[in-house]
Amino acid sequence: MCGRILVKGPAWLAKLGTLSLLYASVFITRIGFGAIIWIFPLYIQAGPAVTGIVTALYPAVEGLAALPVGAYVDQRGRRRAFLAGLILVSSLTFVIGLSNNLFLVGSAHAIEGLAAALITVSSLAMITDLTVEKNRGTGMGAFNLFTLAGYGVGLVLGVAFSQVYSGSLGDSFFIVSGVMAIAPVFAYFALREPVHSPPQRRSLKQIFDSLTGDVSSILPVWFALTVVLGFYLFIPRLLKEAKPGLAQSYISQVTPLLLLGLVVLGAGAVLFGRVSDKIGRTKTMIIGLVGQIGFLLIFPDLFQRLILVPQGTPWLDAYNTIGPILVVAALLFFFGAALLPSVLAYMADKASLGFRGATMGLYSLMLSVGLALGTVLAGLADQLGSQSCGPPCGVQGVFYSAVAILTVLSIVSGVLLQRVMSRKTIPVLRPS
DSSP: OHHHHHHTTTTTHHHHHHHHHHHHHHHHHHHHHHHHHHHHHHOOOOOOHHHHHHHHHHHHHHHHHHHHHHHHHHHHOOOHHHHHHHHHHHHHHHHHHHHOOOHHHHHHHHHHHHHHHHHHHHHHHHHHHHHHHTTTHHHOOOOHHHHHHHHHHHHHHHHHHHHTTTTOHHHHHHHHHHHHHHHHHHHHHHOOOOOOOOOOOHHHHHHHTTTTTHHHHHHHHHHHHHHHHHHHHHHHHHHHHHHTTTOOHHHHHHHHHHHHHHHHHHHHHHHHHHHHHHHHHHHHHHHHHHHHHHHHHHHHHHHHHHSSSOOTTTHHHHHHHTTTTHHHHHHHHHHHHHHHHHHHHHHHHSSSOOHHHHHHHHHHHHHHHHHHHHHHHHHHHHHHHHHHHHHHHHHHHHHHHHHHHHHHHHHHHHHHHHHHHHHHSSSOOOOO
């Protein structure tokens, strides 16, 4: 009897150790991804159109691979897919550094999309397995924290590498590959397969049929959020249009601020993930929606004030120039961090047993499609707005469009969720 208690007692500690290793591996890998985001467009020797196509191969393949990878993760296990993704991305990054031949770089970058799907889907499925409903929001928030922090550190390294190795950018890929190689070594020796439902062979149709009404209802707001993330990725283009002569030193100056912003956003994800464990997922989503929509509404005004601050201005003087709107925007952005972990935890809570990998594959698929669609729609909104009254209207067009998309699709999710809840509360009459 004592032996059984001793075995069961430290189970939570073993789960915490596995989660810590998982988060550390994700953090290390995202450092590499963040650095590549900055270096990659500088490394490719091609025109803007071809560069855009080659860069888009990565998210395109990730999106196409997401559902098959989810099915594979359910059938063959999480650890195997996770290790395969880590090894693939490290090896392919090294290959990219060997030559900037367009075919070689494009092919390797495309396969990196498969590696990203393997890492993302398997890690989220493992977090779902290792947590329960009362702490899953915290687990998903921690995943967001380490993901964003890794991207932030990677972007800082990417800026540094682009200056130090400006004459031989290929060397920076070798360094990034070495950093990424640390993760699979630790994962191979220490990561264990978490307990989950027995593997079964399933078709993609069965995977779609497994989606509960709860999961299907939340997909519109999740898709809207991914589209909005694509709008955020368009900000560098808006900045370039507003300040055509943007200097490299100015970029270096704002990079630490970007890193701080990502870490704060990740910390908000952990906090609100825990809040969602306490007050519920949907209530936390509403907090996130209010924050996101509020931030998107005031960002065009904030953006116009930011670009008027002269290069090299001390932060305190810059705040005096911008005004209290900066504090309001920061608070709204922080509250907006509640949306991502609560949606992720909700999907994990409602995922059918045996289909958790497939559900996370659907998450990854919609993320890739939403990001791609968001950047395209942001470009159209910017062009239409700029044609009407110049760059300021372009910024307004981009972010007011994001408000409209997020608001409409959130209402759709709310209506669908209400219908699902109504069906659950209808009493079933049985014959006496």
